Amino acid sequence: MVAASPPDIAAKLAILKAEADREWQQRQRKPNTPPPAAVPTPTRPRRRVAAAVLTAAALVVLPFVVLVRGAVYLYSARHWPTGLALLAAGALTLGVVTAYGAWLSRRLTGRARLSLVAKWIALPLVLGYCGHALLFLAREHAKGDGVRAEYRAAHPLLRLALSTLMLGDHDLVLTDLSRVPADYPAMGLPVYDRTLHYRQADGWTHAVDLRTAGRGGVTNGLVQVYFWAMGFRTLRHVGTADHLHVELPILTP
Numbered sequence: 001m002v003a004a005s006p007p008d009i010a011a012k013l014a015i016l017k018a019e020a021d022r023e024w025q026q027r028q029r030k031p032n033t034p035p036p037a038a039v040p041t042p043t044r045p046r047r048r049v050a051a052a053v054l055t056a057a058a059l060v061v062l063p064f065v066v067l068v069r070g071a072v073y074l075y076s077a078r079h080w081p082t083g084l085a086l087l088a089a090g091a092l093t094l095g096v097v098t099a100y101g102a103w104l105s106r107r108l109t110g111r112a113r114l115s116l117v118a119k120w121i122a123l124p125l126v127l128g129y130c131g132h133a134l135l136f137l138a139r140e141h142a143k144g145d146g147v148r149a150e151y152r153a154a155h156p157l158l159r160l161a162l163s164t165l166m167l168g169d170h171d172l173v174l175t176d177l178s179r180v181p182a183d184y185p186a187m188g189l190p191v192y193d194r195t196l197h198y199r200q201a202d203g204w205t206h207a208v209d210l211r212t213a214g215r216g217g218v219t220n221g222l223v224q225v226y227f228w229a230m231g232f233r234t235l236r237h238v239g240t241a242d243h244l245h246v247e248l249p250i251l252t253p
Contacts, residue, residue, distance in 0.1 A: 059100070064164050067093040067130075071157055072231035072248070079251055082156055082202070090126055097122040133163030141166055143175045143211070150177040155204040158248050161230050162208065169223065175243055176209040196247045207247035212236070220244060 071089035074080040080088070101117035137151040151159065154177050166172050179197035184190060196207035212220045224234045227246045235245045 063093050063096045063100075064167075066096055067126075068157075068161050068164050068230050071160065075157060076231055076249060076251070086130070086156060086160075090130060094118065094122050094126045097125055130160070133160050137163075137174070138166075140170075141172055141174060143173055147174050147177055150205070153178050153199065153205050154208060155202075155206050155248050158204075158206065158208060158232070158246070161227065161232065165223065165226055169219070171215065172223070173211040174208055175211050175241075177207075178205045196250070200250060206250060207245060210244040210246060212242050212244050 067089050070092055071085045074085035074088055075082060078085075098114060098118040098121075101121050102112040102114050105111060105113045105117055134156055135152065137148050139145075139148065142148040142151070151174075154162075162172075162174070176197065178199065179195060181191050181193075181198075184192060197205055199205055210223065220236070224236065224244060227234050233247050233249060237243070237245060
């Protein structure tokens with residue numbers, strides 16, 4: 001076997017070096033490809049469902065909050081007359097319901113139809129609901145016919161709040177609305193002259209007692225929180241029986 005001569009070795013080394021330089025230059029000319037973006041972790045389906053449910057619930061509840069809390073605020077904090085407070089809160093609620101209807105109309109037909117929705121959908125809904133709330137008390141929500149007969153003597157804002165709560169609490173029972181001084185001895189209690197169960201100067205009673213017996217502590221607590229959030233005063237106490245007392249404060253000059 002004949003050994004390669006030094007010139008041959010040098011030539012081969014030169015060829016290898018040239019090929020290495022050419023390959024290095026080709027790599028240098030290739031664009032720097034950024035690393036692939038990280039795939040975002042998909043939101044868990046349960047969280048999406050929970051968020052959708054909470055959003056829908058908030059949208060459903062909002063008109064009732066505007067109506068009840070708005071009227072109580074205008075009456076109690078701004079000292080507006082009862083009728084004017086109801087009218088203003090109803091107008092605000094009408095705006096909310098109209099906005100909902102216009103959004104749904106746009107989604108379904110491509111047109112908002114504000115005037116049509118306000119006149120033929122939102123206005124009848126708001127007027128019908130307020131009329132029903134102020135005039136009607138179902139038999140299952142009253143302790144007896146005497147309580148039903150006294151319902152329209154309660155302050156309109158109190159009736160509005162009660163009727164709204166009944167939409168979600170089908171077991172709510174009113175046990176007492178209107179009283180006269182002679183009712184206290186009949187119940188074995190001393191006469192209390194400052195109770196808001198009496199008819200006040202505006203012609204309405206401002207208090208109602210609600211049954212708590214046979215209802216869970218969580219349910220009774222949520223009812224109390226509801227009335228507190230709507231601007232009413234509440235007191236859980238025992239007179240002739242355990243009950244929740246709810247009252248609308250009297251306006252002071």
